[in-house]
Amino acid sequence: MANSVPVWWDEQAAGATNMGADEALVAEAVARGMLLVRLYGWQPAAVSLGAFQRFDDARQCSGIASLPVVRRPSGGGAIIHGSDLTYAAAVPKHHPWGSSPQRLYDAFHGAMVEALAGWKIVASLHPAAGPATPAAASAQEPFLCFDRRAVGDVVMPDRRLGREQAPPAKVMGSAQRRLEGAVLQHGSLLLTANAAASGSAQHPGIQELAGDGVEIPAIKDLVSRWLELVATSLGASVALQTGSFAGAARSEVDRLAERFGQVRWTARR
């Protein structure tokens, strides 16, 4: 089926393995000429740096200093993984869904807002801010992804007691790497506050933000509905794969993971 989107839901893995698997996913997307999606978790909890971020900043960031660090090929801010659901979407660059960066963001983020609404969980897309100069935009970017706001990020009002006046909190962000032949989009959905982080590095997830009396869906139900809506917005259907992508491509994933596990890569900036 031409407009089918194969999706794998992989087991939790360490950072380097996850990055290696995503690089293998890109190669597979190019070979198949179609959008592929991989969902996964992280074990142990870890910090993933955006492509341009400084390794020293991770080591100096209060509340996460002891966590293992891996560098993503994609942009954006650092993410503390462990209580999030991460996705990687890979699509050939000249595929209709790969030609515009915003198209994939809109599909994945808009669908999450709609999916959450199905459980009466209020979320929205962060609106566009006024124009900023590149230098100003760069200088003002916080280190952690969930402290940043970009147009289209999924945000939720803070319904925790005493936090009603707080600005909406980000629960989902994504960033891309535009490679020569493909686009890799990484995204993270913060399900609950990450116990591996502390202080200001710990952000509330959907569970905390939804407030008392709101039924939080089982993750598999939420993801199932989300993917269905992603596919609908792209005019496609989901084809959930049996088994794991990383498991099926184990030797290639292990080979690619080697680079992501090296200090030379992680501390290259």
Place this chain on the structure above:
Amino acid sequence: MAADLKFAKSHEWLRPEAGGLVTVGISSYAVEALTDLVFMQLPAVGKKVKAGESIGEIESVKAVSDIYAPVSGEVVEVNTALPSHLETLGKDPYGDGWIVRIRPDNPHEADQLLNQAAYDALVAGQSH
């Protein structure tokens, strides 16, 4: 736009200069597609590059993209002012927004790149 520009399919432009050098930048289409640029990393002067090889990276608010060498050769000059003034890429992508100057290994390698009309057709195809 100068008629002597050549383009790579990966959206870099190249302009022949006096003394056998070529100036390289990225097209206005690429700059617009990236949107909201925040960071850029350039190669070191003296770096040997091969055509199609990454010579730098550029980050927008939501994406990181590589900049590819359109021809093989040696990087002889880098626009070091550019990373601090990324807005120049949008204002003048074919002038002050130049990125590197390369001394090509083969002066005829650029002949294989796209001319303006062919590049415009490529972009038109990608925009639909």
